Every structure is written in C-alpha cells, then in structure tokens.
Amino acid sequence: MEPRPPTSEHAPRxxxxxxxxxxxxxxxxxxxxxxxAHHRADLVIDRKARNDLVSQADREAEAxxxxxxxxxxxxxxxxxxxxxxxxxxxxxxxIDPLDGTTNFLHGIPHYAVSIALVAHAGSRMGPGPQLAQDTPVIGVVYDPCREELFTAVHGVGAWLNGRRIACSRTAGLDDAVLATGFPFRDFSFADQYMPxxxxxxxxxxxxRRHGAAALDLAWTACGRFDGYWEMGLAPWDVAAGTLLVREAGGTALDMRQAEPWPKSGNVVAGNPQVAAALLGMIAPHLKPQA
Structure with a gap:
C-alpha cells in the first residue's frame, strides 16, 4: 500500500x-x-504595482x-x-490564494494555491520539544490544473497525491536542471541576479522559469527540478514549499543564511549537494543587506 498524506493517525494531533x-x-x-478559469476576460483586475496584478479570482479564493x-x-x-x-x-x-497570477490571467495552466503554517519560536506543536526558532510545520501546495496535491508535515514527511516524495539525487550543477524566477516587479536586485x-x-x-514559486519548490521536492533559486519573493510564496523540500530530504533556506526560513523571499533550494553548489554560485554576487 502506498503511503498516504499524514492525518491525525500519522502526525501529532x-x-x-x-x-x-x-x-x-x-x-x-x-x-x-x-x-x-474559462471566463478570464470577465475578471476585474487591479494593478497593485508594475507587473503586480490582483484579480477578483485572487480575492475570492483567498476569502x-x-x-x-x-x-x-x-x-x-x-x-x-x-x-x-x-x-x-x-x-x-x-496564504497565497493564487501563486502564478500572471499565468492564470493569460490562460497558462501553471498556478497553485499555497498554504503554510509557521510555528513561532517557543511553541510546542505536538509532543516534541519547544521550537527554538520560527519553523514551517505544515505545507500544502495544490495545482488544480494537474490535480496534484503536495503536502508536508514537520518531522513526518512530504507527499504528492498520497505518495511519498524525495528530492533528486543529482550530484552537482553539471547534471542539474534548475528553476528560477526573473526580477519582475522589484528590479533593485537585478544587478545581483543577472550574473x-x-x-x-x-x-x-x-x-527553467515557469512563473509560480510555490510550484518551483514543490517540483524541487519531488525531483522534477534539482535546484531552485529566486530573489524578491514574499513569505507566503515560499513558506509551504520550504517545508516540502525539507521534508523531502532537501535543503531550503534563506540565500544569506540569516533567517530560520526564507521569509524575506530570497530562497535557495535543492537536494543537499545541488543546494550547496547553488549557494557557492550565488554568494559572490550578493551585496550586503542595507
């Protein structure tokens, strides 16, 4: 029998x-x-900033x-x-009710709902000890176009549609397929990113650049991508995917390794070997934070 996503029988209550x-x-x-999905032309769309859109669908899904x-x-x-x-x-x-809004609005079937629970430092989630730092403990990323449900529970594991997943075993960058995201609304770090x-x-x-960070992380967790990096994201973009990668045996961390999880939106992820190589590739181009 295949493993199932964790329920109260598999995880702390x-x-x-x-x-x-x-x-x-x-x-x-x-x-x-x-x-x-088939009535996008009728959606009310607002522009929050350059290349940063929000639609009626985002708002209603979030509600x-x-x-x-x-x-x-x-x-x-x-x-x-x-x-x-x-x-x-x-x-x-x-909560990110629609990760990949631009894809959605253009009819590109690559977007997801991303939900994560982040336990606060000093809390005790389940029977284990108190957590020393803020930690994602639940991660759910759902791709409705492919009907793929990614789930993860801290200390228990990660699953895709009930089957346990694991990061790839690719040993280094030479053989790695990487995912990334280009600067699209905040271009202040473009001089660091482009090298x-x-x-x-x-x-x-x-x-590869597919335009949905939560799915980039989920696909890294299940081995479709060997590694992933991106800058300038929001915490709700990366919280669930961070846990998916970690529970799939990989590394997902803040690019500057200054935060317990990449809350600032500068993320590096992959299996341990590829993530380490990505950090080595990235580090020479990072500027000190202001």
Missing part, C-alpha cells in the same frame, strides 16, 4: 488537524479559481481559504497576500 484544514482550504480556494482556516483552526494567526493579517497564538498561517543567471546557464544542464 494538532498538526494532523492543521494539515486536514489546510487541504480543505486549498481545495476551496482552487474551486473558486477554476470557476473563473474561501480564510473562511475554512478560521473555522477549523481559530487559535492561529493569519497572514494572506491580499488581505494581510498578523501573527497570533502559537503559529500563523501564510547568477548567466553562470547557471553556463554551468547547469538547463534553467
């Missing part, structure tokens, strides 16, 4: 409840997205996600891309 809630919330949000999480896990805080929020209790949900991209193109098997 509070994490089992939380992952069940996150999966239900992801399906609720995705149902909204797919209801608009559906929040409704489920508030009903089933009222003790936790909520921080969502469109409506904001705050840290509360022992842990906080980080990284140039070097990756010349030292890897290939570089």
């Amino acid at each position: 509070d994490l089992g409840i939380a992952v069940d809630a996150a999966v239900s919330a992801a399906h609720a949000g995705a149902a909204i997205l797919q209801s608009y 559906a996600v929040i409704e489920v999480l508030r009903e089933r896990t009222p003790a936790y805080g909520l921080i969502a891309e469109e409506t904001g929020g705050r840290r509360e209790g022992e842990a906080t949900w980080y 990284m991209l140039h070097q990756a193109i010349h030292t890897s098997r290939g570089v």
